[in-house]
């Protein structure tokens with residue numbers, strides 16, 4: 001058909017896989033366990049797909065920390081895997097308290113994630 005140009009098809013395809021903006025915020029945790037040294041010094045590392053978005057500051061000696069940091073990824077796509085790692089900072093080796101992984105969906109979503117070594121991570125993200 002003369003009306004269906006290859007250029008139009010290309011534009012449609014590009015729109016279908018359009019990249020979206022991911023924003024992660026309202027990060028907090030509750031009931032984090034204490035390590036051998038007895039203090040819980042939590043921080044969170046954030047990844048999306050193969051991209052490292054960064055990490056929060058360390059909240060020293062607080063089993064119920066919150067973090068004001070927000071993370072933004074401008075080239076996110078629906079169904080990318082977002083990965084949040086909760087660590088306890090220590091003098092020698094930091095402990096990994098747990099990992100939260102989720103395929104991101106369009107819209108704004110609030111989640112609670114139970115950590116392997118105890119405690120819960122709470123976060124909100126929006127994709128659009």
Ligand SMILES: [Ca+2]
Nearest residue numbers: 039041089090
């Ligand atoms: Ca610690």
